[in-house]
Amino acid sequence: MDANSKRSHDEQSNSSPSAEPESAVETARRQLRRAADRLDIDPNVVERLKHPTKVHEVTVPIERDDGTVEVFTGYRAQHDSVRGPYKGGIRYHPEVTRDECVGLGMWMTWKCAVMDLPFGGAKGGITVDPKSLSADEKERLTRRFAEEIRDIIGPTVDIPAPDMGTDPQTMAWLMDAYSMQQGETVPGVVTGKPPVIGGSEGRQEAPGRSVAIVTERVCDYYNRPLEDTTVAVQGYGSVGANAAHLLDEWGATIVAVSDVNGAMYDPEGIDTESVPSHDEEPEAVTKYAETVIGNDELLTLNVDVLIPAALGNVLTEANADVINADIVVEGANGPTTSTADAILADQGVRVIPDILANAGGVTVSYFEWLQDINRRKWSLERVNDELETEMHAAWQSVRDEYEKRNVTWREAAYIVALSRIAEAHDARGLWP
Numbered sequence: 001m002d003a004n005s006k007r008s009h010d011e012q013s014n015s016s017p018s019a020e021p022e023s024a025v026e027t028a029r030r031q032l033r034r035a036a037d038r039l040d041i042d043p044n045v046v047e048r049l050k051h052p053t054k055v056h057e058v059t060v061p062i063e064r065d066d067g068t069v070e071v072f073t074g075y076r077a078q079h080d081s082v083r084g085p086y087k088g089g090i091r092y093h094p095e096v097t098r099d100e101c102v103g104l105g106m107w108m109t110w111k112c113a114v115m116d117l118p119f120g121g122a123k124g125g126i127t128v129d130p131k132s133l134s135a136d137e138k139e140r141l142t143r144r145f146a147e148e149i150r151d152i153i154g155p156t157v158d159i160p161a162p163d164m165g166t167d168p169q170t171m172a173w174l175m176d177a178y179s180m181q182q183g184e185t186v187p188g189v190v191t192g193k194p195p196v197i198g199g200s201e202g203r204q205e206a207p208g209r210s211v212a213i214v215t216e217r218v219c220d221y222y223n224r225p226l227e228d229t230t231v232a233v234q235g236y237g238s239v240g241a242n243a244a245h246l247l248d249e250w251g252a253t254i255v256a257v258s259d260v261n262g263a264m265y266d267p268e269g270i271d272t273e274s275v276p277s278h279d280e281e282p283e284a285v286t287k288y289a290e291t292v293i294g295n296d297e298l299l300t301l302n303v304d305v306l307i308p309a310a311l312g313n314v315l316t317e318a319n320a321d322v323i324n325a326d327i328v329v330e331g332a333n334g335p336t337t338s339t340a341d342a343i344l345a346d347q348g349v350r351v352i353p354d355i356l357a358n359a360g361g362v363t364v365s366y367f368e369w370l371q372d373i374n375r376r377k378w379s380l381e382r383v384n385d386e387l388e389t390e391m392h393a394a395w396q397s398v399r400d401e402y403e404k405r406n407v408t409w410r411e412a413a414y415i416v417a418l419s420r421i422a423e424a425h426d427a428r429g430l431w432p
């Protein structure tokens with residue numbers, strides 16, 4: 001095929017656009033339906049996959065530093081476990097809801113299947129602004145949440161990991177709280193821990209690394225050398241900063257990166273190593289910027305590659321037709337609404353989906369889980385080599401479907417994932 005030519009509207013067009021705002025679970029269900037329409041799979045399996053297996057809602061009271069008690073709500077949505085234990089991150093953010101966790105849990109099921117990992121999908125979170133908590137308060141919140149969900153997690157049952165607003169320290173507290181009750185150290189109950197207590201080298205950088213690997217693959221596919229590629233990245237945390245660092249190192253020109261307050265913009269290229277990431281100093285991107293533009297403006301910059309790597313639902317009906325990038329690589333989970341997806345496809349913008357692009361995080365989580373179970377540490381070099389191998393294999397499977405079926409990149413990734421999940425449901429012959 002001529003990989004350079006943009007596909008026609010008819011080829012890329014999705015089903016009819018829908019009303020916005022759209023929740024994560026609505027987006028996830030629409031994407032599922034669209035991919036299922038392309039496949040000859042049991043409609044009962046598709047019906048089952050529209051729903052989570054279980055959603056746990058817990059009350060998490062903590063004592064604030066001033067002695068008052070504040071009560072938060074936490075969730076763990078377990079979507080599907082036909083291919084293995086539930087797996088997925090824990091998010092601390094003021095907009096966490098039950099439905100958001102369900103949608104994000106569904107995406108974890110597809111993500112693990114695209115990567116052919118022996119895991120199902122889950123996601124959890126607490127509705128809280130983590131920046132409003134002291135370190136002690138965040139520790140008390142995490143330990144209490146661990147208490148509330150301890151009966152439903154475990155190294156062979158459901159294995160949490162970091163997501164937005166949580167980090168290796170959060171995972172260390174979770175693992176410690178779980179282990180204390182268990183009466184033994186159980187490193188395999190969470191991934192994304194600090195390496196000193198069984199975390200994997202390279203886990204924190206892994207989702208950004210996979211975004212960079214996939215960006216390099218897709219640029220190569222469309223005959224675009226990284227040296228001639230301009231990139232804008234929204235969000236400068238675990239995903240955004242690590243993707244920007246690597247792409248910068250590999251020769252791309254990073255023209256914009258952002259934090260919650262806005263974006264640093266330099267058309268000549270930003271030295272990404274000189275900009276503190278969210279982990280090093282939250283909200284520091286705009287603090288050190290000479291030229292600041294808005295996050296909305298970043299999304300519409302005339303660049304080759306746009307990487308949304310912060311929140312969901314940033315590419316919407318309102319801005320999709322003014323996106324100027326040729327390629328969107330989804331670093332965040334669910335950055336594109338269904339309506340925006342259809343508009344972007346109609347414009348010939350290639351969207352490389354989250355379930356492939358940021359899957360390096362859960363892939364190295366799998367490596368971490370293996371290391372914990374086997375009590376044997378891997379070197380950073382081995383982790384990065386094996387991650388690259390897994391990402392290239394997944395890319396190839398998705399690319400094969402893309403070429404064979406004349407679908408969008410998202411549909412191709414869903415077809416790979418859904419085929420594997422449906423086959424597993426079929427083989428087990430039950431409804432777990």
Ligand SMILES: NC(=O)C1=CN([C@@H]2O[C@H](COP(=O)(O)OP(=O)(O)OC[C@H]3O[C@@H](n4cnc5c(N)ncnc54)[C@H](OP(=O)(O)O)[C@@H]3O)[C@@H](O)[C@H]2O)C=CC1
Pocket residue numbers: 089162163164165166207234235236237238239240258259260261277278279281282283284295309310311312331332333358359361362
């Ligand atoms: N961590 C992981 O393992 C994985 C995460 N993801 C997904 O990637 C996305 C980002 O997660 P992660 O990197 O872990 O998060 P982090 O908490 O590490 O970083 C979030 C970044 O986004 C910025 N940000 C927050 N709100 C906004 C906003 N309204 N507009 C623009 N930027 C904003 C933050 O800026 P500031 O410093 O100002 O707060 C920060 O730079 C999420 O969708 C997550 O689900 C996907 C796969 C794995």
Ligand SMILES: O=C(O)CCC(=O)C(=O)O
Pocket residue numbers: 087088089090111159160161162163191192333358359361362363365
């Ligand atoms: O590492 C993991 O288990 C999951 C990370 C995650 O939440 C994600 O990929 O969205």
